Amino acid sequence: MRKLLFLLKKEFRQIRRNPFMARAIIAVPLLQMLILVPAITFEIKRIDLAVTDYDMSPASRELISKLSGSSFFRIIGAAAGQAGADQLLLSGDADIVLIIPDDFSEGLAGFGKPTLQVLADAVNATSAQLGWNYLVSVVRDYNRDVIISSGLAPSAIPGISVSSRFWYNPDLNYKYYMLPGILVILITAIGLLMAGLNLVREKEIGTIEQINVTPVKRWELIASKVIPFFIIGLFDLALGLTVGWIAFDIPFEGSLLLFFACAAIFLVAVLGLALFFSTMASTQQQFLFIAFFFVMIFILMSGIFTPSESMPRWAQQFNLVNPVAYLMRINRMVMLKGSGFQDIARDMGALTILALTFITLAIRAYRKRA
Amino acid sequence: MKRFMAFVKKEFLHIFRDYRTLIILFGIPAAQILIFGYAVRTDLTNAGIAILDNARDEVSAELTHKLEASEFFEVKYNLGSYEEIDPAFKQGKIKAAIIFPANLGTSLAREGNATVSIIADGSEPNTASLVTAYTTAIINDYSAQLTRQVSQGMPVINQEVRMYFNPNLESYYMFVPGVITLILILITALMTSVTIVREKEFGTMEVLLVSPLKPWQIIIGKVAPYFFLSLVNVIVILLMAWFVFGLPVKGSIALLIAETMLYILLGLSIGIFVSSSVQKMENAIFISFLALMLPSLLLSGFIFPIENMPKIYDYVSMILPPRWFVEIIRSIMIKGAGFAYIWKETLILVIMTVFFMALSARKFNVRLGEGEK
Numbered sequence: 046m047r048k049l050l051f052l053l054k055k056e057f058r059q060i061r062r063n064p065f066m067a068r069a070i071i072a073v074p075l076l077q078m079l080i081l082v083p084a085i086t087f088e089i090k091r092i093d094l095a096v097t098d099y100d101m102s103p104a105s106r107e108l109i110s111k112l113s114g115s116s117f118f119r120i121i122g123a124a125a126g127q128a129g130a131d132q133l134l135l136s137g138d139a140d141i142v143l144i145i146p147d148d149f150s151e152g153l154a155g156f157g158k159p160t161l162q163v164l165a166d167a168v169n170a171t172s173a174q175l176g177w178n179y180l181v182s183v184v185r186d187y188n189r190d191v192i193i194s195s196g197l198a199p200s201a202i203p204g205i206s207v208s209s210r211f212w213y214n215p216d217l218n219y220k221y222y223m224l225p226g227i228l229v230i231l232i233t234a235i236g237l238l239m240a241g242l243n244l245v246r247e248k249e250i251g252t253i254e255q256i257n258v259t260p261v262k263r264w265e266l267i268a269s270k271v272i273p274f275f276i277i278g279l280f281d282l283a284l285g286l287t288v289g290w291i292a293f294d295i296p297f298e299g300s301l302l303l304f305f306a307c308a309a310i311f312l313v314a315v316l317g318l319a320l321f322f323s324t325m326a327s328t329q330q331q332f333l334f335i336a337f338f339f340v341m342i343f344i345l346m347s348g349i350f351t352p353s354e355s356m357p358r359w360a361q362q363f364n365l366v367n368p369v370a371y372l373m374r375i376n377r378m379v380m381l382k383g384s385g386f387q388d389i390a391r392d393m394g395a396l397t398i399l400a401l402t403f404i405t406l407a408i409r410a411y412r413k414r415a
Numbered sequence: 416m417k418r419f420m421a422f423v424k425k426e427f428l429h430i431f432r433d434y435r436t437l438i439i440l441f442g443i444p445a446a447q448i449l450i451f452g453y454a455v456r457t458d459l460t461n462a463g464i465a466i467l468d469n470a471r472d473e474v475s476a477e478l479t480h481k482l483e484a485s486e487f488f489e490v491k492y493n494l495g496s497y498e499e500i501d502p503a504f505k506q507g508k509i510k511a512a513i514i515f516p517a518n519l520g521t522s523l524a525r526e527g528n529a530t531v532s533i534i535a536d537g538s539e540p541n542t543a544s545l546v547t548a549y550t551t552a553i554i555n556d557y558s559a560q561l562t563r564q565v566s567q568g569m570p571v572i573n574q575e576v577r578m579y580f581n582p583n584l585e586s587y588y589m590f591v592p593g594v595i596t597l598i599l600i601l602i603t604a605l606m607t608s609v610t611i612v613r614e615k616e617f618g619t620m621e622v623l624l625v626s627p628l629k630p631w632q633i634i635i636g637k638v639a640p641y642f643f644l645s646l647v648n649v650i651v652i653l654l655m656a657w658f659v660f661g662l663p664v665k666g667s668i669a670l671l672i673a674e675t676m677l678y679i680l681l682g683l684s685i686g687i688f689v690s691s692s693v694q695k696m697e698n699a700i701f702i703s704f705l706a707l708m709l710p711s712l713l714l715s716g717f718i719f720p721i722e723n724m725p726k727i728y729d730y731v732s733m734i735l736p737p738r739w740f741v742e743i744i745r746s747i748m749i750k751g752a753g754f755a756y757i758w759k760e761t762l763i764l765v766i767m768t769v770f771f772m773a774l775s776a777r778k779f780n781v782r783l784g785e786g787e788k
Contacts, residue, residue, distance in 0.1 A: 063695075065698045065701070069701055077709070081709065081713055083724075083728075084713060084719070084724050084725070084728050085713060085719050085724075086719060087457070087540070087541040087544075087719065087723070088540065088544070089723060090722070090723050091722075134579050134580075134750075135746070135750050135752050136756050137742075152572075153570045153572070155570050158571065158573055159572055159573065160572075160574070160575055161572060161574045162575050162577070163575065163576040163577070164576075164579055165576060165577070165578050166580060167578035167579055167580055167581035167582070168580050168589060168745060168749050168750065169588075170457065170458060170584035170585060170586055170588065171458055171545075171586075172720065173578055173581070173584060174458070174584060175544075175545075175548060177576055178548050180574070181552075181574060182555065184572055184574060185559070187572075188572045189562075191570065195570075204527065204558045204561070204562060205519075205523065205528070205531055205557065205558045205561075206528060206529075206530045207531050207533060207550070207551045207555075208530050208531075208532050209533040209534075209535060209547045209551070210532070210534050211536075211537030211540075211543050212504060212535070212537055213536060213537045213538045214537030214540060214543075215537060216537075217537055217540035217544060219540050219541075221537075221538065221540075222538065222539060238700070238701075325435075328433075328613075329613075330606070330610070330613070331433065331436055331439075333605075334435075334436050334439040334440065334443075335435075338439050338442060338443050338446065341443065341446075341447070342446055345447075345451075345454075345455055346454060346455070350455070350718055350719075351455050351456060351541075352456075352462065352539065352541070352545075354459075354460070354461050354463065354510075355456045355459055355460045355461065355462075356454045356455070356456065357453060359454075360450075360453070363454075377538050378505065378538070381537075381538035382504060382505050382507075382536075382538055383505070384505040384506070385505070388502075
């Protein structure tokens with residue numbers, strides 16, 4: 046036990062002595078929180094709409110003013126014919142081009158079926174679809190108005206309206222959504238990269254040999270490498286949370302204790318992985334690539350940016366062994382919805398099993414070479 | 416020159432001997448293409464919803480059926496009361512609850528209108544707005560059917576939509592260019608900075624510097640293999656995109672390769688610059704990771720469109736090379752745009768490349784001066 050204390054002292058001293066490390070421990074969470082959290086949003090603020098009006102009638106002008114009156118669309122001018130429309134979409138100046146045919150007002154007056162043509166830039170499939178949905182609903186409203194004002198329709202046209210509310214985050218503030226996710230990336234990066242690099246570094250510069258010939262036991266060596274980063278990880282989590290709270294006023298509905306307990310279990314899992322990967326690499330560069338490879342897969346699959354329910358079955362099954370996916374879910378539920386222990390007990394249990402498995406694997410793979 | 420060639424050969428051998436790194440280098444793009452192509456989707460399918468049917472009449476039954484039938488939703492619960500909504504959200508099983516009012520059918524028949532409420536889980540704003548939009552669309556469709564029944568012979572505006580560039584609305588059209596951008600930054604900036612700093616940290620750089628090779632020859636020899644590797648990697652990604660997803664390069668392949676080479680050059684000069692500024696490998700890794708990887712993943716417009724971000728990010732991201740390259744490669748690959756559409760972005764990349772090359776050339780000389788002391 047005393048040996049472990051000495052080793053820990055050595056590790057902390059080394060970390061403190063490296064000015065870069067000290068700065069990274071403070072600067073990384075600050076930068077991530079302050080720069081990345083406000084940036085990330087899927088919210089569509091405005092759609093640049095070009096309108097080609099071949100009709101030039103009061104009716105078409107009315108429709109255009111309806112569109113420009115909606116908060117989603119910004120009319121950026123007219124496209125000159127098909128070629129002009131193509132060019133606007135190619136250059137990215139317009140997201141959607143709307144073509145109003147020359148028989149639009151005639152058709153509305155009851156002599157035919159006017160057809161609007163919509164050309165949407167669909168490179169980003171989601172925004173194309175949402176833009177199209179908005180456009181359809183504006184045109185439908187306009188159509189209803191026309192029918193009612195023409196006096197052709199019976200006084201009441203049956204219609205179902207929809208009212209929507211958002212719980213836990215009424216304004217759909219993306220910062221509330223991203224902050225718990227970025228916190229997970231933060232402690233993953235610290236746990237996996239920093240701890241792993243530290244271990245491989247000793248291997249690469251040969252000092253591990255020196256430690257190996259001392260009477261230090263295997264578990265003591267491993268513990269001395271893991272514990273500092275466990276502490277740093279929790280410290281950075283607290284720091285990130287505080288920054289988020291001060292800078293973005295992020296609510297915290299659930300139990301802090303539960304939150305940190307889950308993070309601690311997660312850190313054990315990640316440190317186990319770091320240790321395991323470090324046994325596979327002999328240089329820091331190699332470790333970096335192995336770690337990067339897995340971190341990237343874990344993070345992208347975890348549902349940080351995209352709904353994980355939309356993923357195919359095999360991907361969801363992969364997430365059963367993905368610690369990042371569990372913490373991503375737990376963090377959001379505890380922070381935003383105030384989910385309690387019972388709500389997340391299954392996820393927590395699974396995470397614990399993962400942590401134990403990874404750390405056991407790592408210790409077995411780690412050979413103290415004589 | 417012969418010496419130089421021998422040196423380049425040695426560097427190539429160094430890299431190709433390290434098969435683990437090579438496997439990963441080609442494994443990363445393969446995994447990313449598969450993940451982005453098959454797993455990560457920005458659209459919505461099978462979102463769990465709960466229905467609280469206070470009406471229990473024909474209209475609510477029909478609407479429930481329509482919601483169930485759509486591929487977007489999976490009705491997980493039929494709730495008995497309003498109080499059951501909160502626990503269902505807290506367990507994270509549902510994304511939205513849809514509430515039919517008690518008098519849905521009767522008020523629709525008598526007054527001509529009724530209101531259906533959606534409560535969505537705002538803790539996932541993207542999913543929440545998609546769920547709301549899709550539910551609204553389904554209800555609107557139903558509503559439009561009713562309208563059509565009474566307004567026979569009324570003028571109805573039709574709308575025809577053509578989805579340009581991506582008719583099937585696939586998520587991976589956005590992602591493949593992003594994956595290329597990310598991989599290139601990884602190989603060029605990150606790997607070169609790490610290899611050069613490694614020589615410095617181990618002191619072998621001094622050995623190289625006293626050899627008859629000129630400093631610029633050493634640097635070029637160091638980065639040449641990575642130039643080659645990056646190019647091969649891009650070609651592999653393009654072939655994968657083509658064979659796995661049937662996503663061919665729509666524009667000119669020669670233009671695409673030329674722009675890629677420019678970007679690789681830029682990445683390499685950033686790598687050289689980073690390596691001339693730091694002394695330790697860990698530091699090089701962290702700088703590259705923090706300053707290059709995360710921003711290129713998140714702020715380049717590869718997943719999150721820049722125009723939706725707060726205005727300041729529009730300006731901040733202008734100094735990030737990936738932002739411009741994503742734009743270029745997306746225009747060529749997916750839109751089939753020619754050089755006329757991307758000359759501005761290209762010019763910016765050229766300026767950045769020249770800037771970093773000049774900067775690292777100066778830095779490198781200064782360091783040499785110190786070494787002579």
